[in-house]
Amino acid sequence: MIATQGKALAFFLGLGLAAPWSFSAHAADQALIDAAKKEGQVTWYTAQIIPQIVRPIAELFEKKYGIRVTYVRANAAEIALRVTNEAKAGKVQASIVDGTQTSVILKKSGLAMKWVPDVKLPKELFDPEGYWVANNLYVLTPGFNTNLVPRGTEPKTFQDLLDPKWKGKMAWNTSPSSSAGQGFVGAVIHAMGEDKARPYLAQLAKQNITGLSVSGRQVLDLVIAGEYPIALEIFNNHAVTSARLGAPVSWIKMEPALLVYSAMSVLKDAPSPNAGKLLIDYIVSLEGQKVFADAGELPVHPDVPPKDPTLRPDGVNFKATFLSPEELDKQLPHWTDVYNEYFR
Structure with a gap:
């Protein structure tokens, strides 16, 4: 079966807005901020580039909330394997993970938490069951x-x-x-x-x-x-x-x-679940998405355009097969x- 471009990608291909998500989402309200600050730190397993994305986001997040961010970089498969092994040993270290497949693998293994941030993105950028949210396009x-x-x-x-x-x-x-x-x-x-x-x-x-x-x-x-x-x-x-x-x-x-995208999840047994939620909320916010755009990556937030719009398929001048x-x-x-x- 050959995938089509059309309506499912209407929003971030610049062809119009997609419908909002259909499940309950959670806002980064003051109660979440307070709970996250009480935890004081968060660990992020990531496939993103450290100098261009991870370190700038970590520094901005720490400055804004006073919550220390530690991170480990690996590819999506390595992250999923590491989290799985740590979970089996009863020693989950990370609170959030990202990658093109990581969240799906961990969701199927019962290791991802059912939670997504309250942010205005098209429904295609959320897991229909509420376990992950997209953070950038590839x-x-x-x-x-x-x-x-x-x-x-x-x-x-x-x-x-x-x-x-x-x-x-x-x-x-x-x-x-x-x-x-x-x-x-x-x-x-x-x-x-x-x-x-x-x-x-x-x-x-x-x-x-x-x-x-x-x-x-x-x-x-x-x-x-x-x-x-x-x-x-x-x-x-x-x-x-x-x-x-x-x-x-x-x-x-x-x-x-x-065309694929990286998605983020909070781990079910996260040592700092509230700080993890707050960090994901920050990453998909205007401020966090601007870090992706400034680094030349392709953000998902509707109000943060990429540096070079021609990189992103529009379904007309540049066609792509989109896969969730x-x-x-x-x-x-x-x-x-x-x-x-x-x-x-």
Whole structure:
């Protein structure tokens, strides 16, 4: 089944407002603030970039509320595994977690708390059952080194990638995630339908794509360093942020791109549940979302535009396949099976 763009993403694709959520939400009222201050500290397990996002948010939150924030960075799968192991040992350390799949995995394991902040976001950015809220968007596209691939000569479509001149010149990461080879396979399946995607992937496998056991961001860094001309599945905003700093890199508007988002939850057995709730409330507030925008990330708050609006699909000039965290969690195992069939 090929996902469509249309109405479900109307709000943050700039095509109109979506309906409010249909379940009870909780405001960061004075009682919550007082309870959070009494706890005095909160631990955040995060997949966000520390210097650009986590540290600035932590410092602003500490300054505003006097609550100390500690944090641990890992990818979504590592965070879920760490929380699960700590829960089994009866030693939950974190109060909040984020990631593209983390909240869904922990919700299914019974480790996430049923709570969301009272903030005016479209219903698609909340778990329908009330266990998570989105905090930023990710648009996954190829990227390229502009010194090695002059602008205008880069592959612009999936079919372009089959050109023999790109053989041995492309790379992706191999972790089972949306920002890896598996995510690219998923994008192709959604774009073409599985019957057409499989012959295409069989041809793409002949292009000798390099698989790297690093993060999507690290693949982009290797492309910037000139190790590989093209990265096949990166966050498009990362290429723009690096280019602003002088790096020879750009992204490719290969359509439809894959659009996912990071979501946050409070853990059910959180050591500082009130401070966790207050921190999530802050992260999705105007002030917190501005940190994402200033860092070149794609915020979810309607009143905080991204630095570069062209990075965000609008359904007209730039099309994308949108997947909620639940849909991503459901489909990724199949993408991984297909990836292993053709590229392992």
